[in-house]
Amino acid sequence: MAEVLVYVDHVDGAVRKPTLELLTLARRLGDPVAVALGAGAGATAGVLAEHGAVKVLTDEAAEYADYLVVPKVEALQAAVAAVSPVAVLVPSSAEGKEVAARLALRITSGIITDAIDVEAGESGPVATQSVFAASFTTRSIVTTGVAVITVKPNSAPVEAAPAAGTVEALTVTFSAQATGTKVTGRTPRESTGRPELTEAAIVVSGGRGVNGAENFAVIEALADSLGAAVGASRAAVDAGWYPHSNQVGQTGKSVSPQLYIASGISGAIQHRAGMQTSKTIVAINKDAEAPIFDLVDYGVVGDLFDVVPALTAEVNTRKG
Amino acid sequence: MSLRIVVTVKYVPDATGDRHFADDLTVDRDDVDGLLSELDEYAVEQALQIAESSDDEVEVTVLTVGPEDAKDALRKALSMGADKAIHVEDDDLHGTDAIGTSLVLAKAIEKAGFDLVVSGMASTDGTAGIVPALVAERLGVAQVTLLSEVAVADGAVSGRRDGDAASERLSAALPAVVSVTDQSGEARYPSFKGIMAAKKKPVQAWDLSDLGIEAGEVGLEGAWTKVEAAAERPARTAGTIVKDEGEGGKQLAEFLAGQKFI
Ligand SMILES: Cc1cc2nc3c(=O)[nH]c(=O)nc-3n(C[C@H](O)[C@H](O)[C@H](O)COP(=O)(O)OP(=O)(O)OC[C@H]3O[C@@H](n4cnc5c(N)ncnc54)[C@H](O)[C@@H]3O)c2cc1C
Ligand SMILES: Cc1cc2nc3c(=O)[nH]c(=O)nc-3n(C[C@H](O)[C@H](O)[C@H](O)COP(=O)(O)OP(=O)(O)OC[C@H]3O[C@@H](n4cnc5c(N)ncnc54)[C@H](O)[C@@H]3O)c2cc1C
Numbered sequence: 001m002a003e004v005l006v007y008v009d010h011v012d013g014a015v016r017k018p019t020l021e022l023l024t025l026a027r028r029l030g031d032p033v034a035v036a037l038g039a040g041a042g043a044t045a046g047v048l049a050e051h052g053a054v055k056v057l058t059d060e061a062a063e064y065a066d067y068l069v070v071p072k073v074e075a076l077q078a079a080v081a082a083v084s085p086v087a088v089l090v091p092s093s094a095e096g097k098e099v100a101a102r103l104a105l106r107i108t109s110g111i112i113t114d115a116i117d118v119e120a121g122e123s124g125p126v127a128t129q130s131v132f133a134a135s136f137t138t139r140s141i142v143t144t145g146v147a148v149i150t151v152k153p154n155s156a157p158v159e160a161a162p163a164a165g166t167v168e169a170l171t172v173t174f175s176a177q178a179t180g181t182k183v184t185g186r187t188p189r190e191s192t193g194r195p196e197l198t199e200a201a202i203v204v205s206g207g208r209g210v211n212g213a214e215n216f217a218v219i220e221a222l223a224d225s226l227g228a229a230v231g232a233s234r235a236a237v238d239a240g241w242y243p244h245s246n247q248v249g250q251t252g253k254s255v256s257p258q259l260y261i262a263s264g265i266s267g268a269i270q271h272r273a274g275m276q277t278s279k280t281i282v283a284i285n286k287d288a289e290a291p292i293f294d295l296v297d298y299g300v301v302g303d304l305f306d307v308v309p310a311l312t313a314e315v316n317t318r319k320g
Numbered sequence: 321m322s323l324r325i326v327v328t329v330k331y332v333p334d335a336t337g338d339r340h341f342a343d344d345l346t347v348d349r350d351d352v353d354g355l356l357s358e359l360d361e362y363a364v365e366q367a368l369q370i371a372e373s374s375d376d377e378v379e380v381t382v383l384t385v386g387p388e389d390a391k392d393a394l395r396k397a398l399s400m401g402a403d404k405a406i407h408v409e410d411d412d413l414h415g416t417d418a419i420g421t422s423l424v425l426a427k428a429i430e431k432a433g434f435d436l437v438v439s440g441m442a443s444t445d446g447t448a449g450i451v452p453a454l455v456a457e458r459l460g461v462a463q464v465t466l467l468s469e470v471a472v473a474d475g476a477v478s479g480r481r482d483g484d485a486a487s488e489r490l491s492a493a494l495p496a497v498v499s500v501t502d503q504s505g506e507a508r509y510p511s512f513k514g515i516m517a518a519k520k521k522p523v524q525a526w527d528l529s530d531l532g533i534e535a536g537e538v539g540l541e542g543a544w545t546k547v548e549a550a551a552e553r554p555a556r557t558a559g560t561i562v563k564d565e566g567e568g569g570k571q572l573a574e575f576l577a578g579q580k581f582i
Contacts, residue, residue: 011485068463068464068465068481068488068490069453069463069465070463093483093484094449094466094483094484095483095484097448097449097450097453098449098450098453098463098465100450101418101448101450101453101454101457102453102454102456102457104419104544105419105422105454105457105458106457108544109544110417110419110543110544110545111418111419111450111544111545112545113418113448113449113450114447114448126548130553131447131550132335132339132340132445133335134553135339135552135553136339136340136341136550136551136552136553137550137551137553138341138345138547138549138550138551139547139548139549139550140545140546140547140548141545141546141548142544142545142546143543143544143545143546144544145544177460177462180461180462180463180492180493180496181462181463181464181490181491181492181496182490182491182492183488183489183490184478184489184490184491185488185489186486186487186488186489187486187487187488188485188486189484189485189486189487198484202581226581226582244468244482244503245482245484250442250444250447251359251441251442251501251502258581259576259579259581269335269336270335273335273447280579280581281556281559282572282575282576284568284572288561288563293559293561294556295556295559296556296559296561297556297559297560298559298560298561298562298572298575299559299560299561299562300561300562300563300564300568300569300571300572301561301562301563301564301568302563302564302568303564306564306566306568306569307564307568307569307572308569309569310568310569310570311569311570311572311573311576312569313569314569314570314573315573315576315582318573318577318582319582
């Protein structure tokens with residue numbers, strides 16, 4: 001059967017959920033061969049095998065952490081040469097997209113970014129994209145070379161499908177370009193203990209209506225009652241109430257959870273661009289005319305400082 | 321010493337307008353107003369700040385690949401303070417994909433001459449965020465992308481990149497391709513003086529033959545990807561909206577329980 005390369009997003013060997021989703025999609029196209037790079041790459045094999053990887057190509061060279069993007073491109077290029085895959089799937093993170101793009105150019109292949117679904121088609125993989133702030137859905141194919149496709153988180157279920165997961169060392173020879181951009185410092189993001197924003201099944205977001213950094217405790221309490229991630233609008237981020245890494249929208253994270261709860265967010269197009277593909281949308285806003293209400297499955301017109309704590313209390317009661 | 325900066329700016333359909341696809345499944349540009357992609361204003365801003373803080377002689381050139389109207393994007397950038405502009409326009413460019421766009425940009429940047437390329441983090445229509453990386457690959461120079469802070473000194477560019485797992489400090493020798501995020505600093509508004517001055521600034525027009533690119537390498541025909549179908553997403557069915565009269569939180573909990581979220 002044809003092989004499909006899957007680029008593994010992991011932190012020190014801990015595989016992130018979007019990669020496991022890619023393995024589900026890859027199995028529709030062929031046998032998944034995973035490529036794991038950097039410190040801890042070898043430790044990813046177990047979980048990748050449980051999810052269908054027939055083979056795991058690893059290389060733990062320091063270059064992947066010490067230089068930007070290009071070493072990873074050269075590793076994938078080596079993997080493509082070793083495996084001759086029918087497709088290359090990469091998680092749609094900012095970095096994943098850059099790696100995929102440069103790989104595509106090097107192997108003379110077209111690239112499709114931010115797919116929300118991938119299926120086998122007559123002339124190769126067909127990718128579905130959700131574009132123009134999710135107002136259109138397109139289906140596209142790569143017509144030249146091997147289909148290089150980046151896929152958004154939450155686009156497929158994570159399914160167990162045990163496979164061999166044989167670990168093989170990938171031999172990569174870096175070019176002069178690979179060491180062009182040096183990483184001179186790195187500050188890891190502090191963990192909040194909450195789920196990753198892009199991977200969470202539920203996201204609870206606050207906007208300008210939250211009216212102050214200290215008031216985000218109200219949003220966090222609801223999130224914690226639901227086991228959710230916390231998001232924020234750009235207005236809340238720009239005001240310094242919440243970190244930029246939690247921003248949802250065009251220039252923040254794009255999320256697609258089962259449930260999205262927006263509190264004190266008006267629903268500007270740039271915010272919608274990052275959350276409109278959420279399965280169920282709920283809004284709490286004191287302005288009945290707020291555009292966010294056009295999107296909702298359920299909306300409460302009211303003061304978030306009344307509604308959100310009441311909801312949190314109710315959730316906690318029902319749980320307990 | 322002198323420093324030549326080329327800023328790539330895209331002309332895009334207004335996101336607050338009614339964006340849709342034409343019959344050939346390319347973006348319909350006739351029915352909706354276009355403008356300079358807002359995220360490229362940040363690129364222009366950072367280029368101007370680099371120029372202003374430099375002791376060297378710095379020239380800032382703005383470059384767009386797009387239809388005739390794309391001149392508007394160049395005018396806006398010139399009125400912000402860029403020195404000159406290049407417009408690559410050719411009927412054969414219609415329907416070009418990201419790979420093709422990067423080819424045209426790279427050829428034009430090489431022809432213009434450069435030490436530093438500054439781009440936006442993503443366009444506001446295609447939103448792929450891959451063109452700067454592709455241009456760096458084509459030019460064979462360092463990629464220092466998605467910066468929320470950028471500085472040029474002693475023949476090197478450095479900056480901060482806030483990624484998913486960590487915030488990184490990056491550095492590379494010039495020449496290089498940089499892209500900047502909307503966290504890099506508010507973009508300036510053109511002053512009246514700037515708008516008047518922009519009218520006199522040179523806008524150079526190049527077509528594919530000026531860049532030595534064959535028609536078949538770009539456009540719909542030359543694209544390495546193909547859009548097979550585009551469908552407007554069905555409008556969401558009207559949701560339930562309740563007014564909070566003391567029970568809003570409870571009612572919402574009821575809804576969430578019904579959907580099995582609690
Ligand atoms: C290039 C560009 C990129 C952008 N990228 C993003 C992005 O990634 N993400 C993003 O979010 N935005 C982005 N924006 C900004 C976007 O245009 C909006 O300005 C922003 O989303 C507004 O945030 P908001 O809804 O929190 O604030 P507002 O629009 O001010 O809305 C606040 C809402 O809170 C309600 N409210 C106030 N008090 C209460 C209360 N006590 N209880 C209940 N409701 C209350 C109000 O009725 C109002 O509807 C971008 C803009 C540009 C130009
Ligand atoms: C909805 C939609 C989906 C698309 N999906 C794909 C796809 O999956 N694969 C694909 O190959 N193409 C795709 N395209 C086509 C692609 O958007 C265009 O080729 C575009 O010219 C380059 O990609 P981008 O706009 O996404 O650029 P981005 O990579 O998001 O742009 C980043 C930066 O590059 C610079 N830049 C980009 N284009 C230009 C330009 N024309 N002139 C000057 N500077 C520029 C700007 O500085 C910009 O800020 C899509 C287009 C649309 C409208």
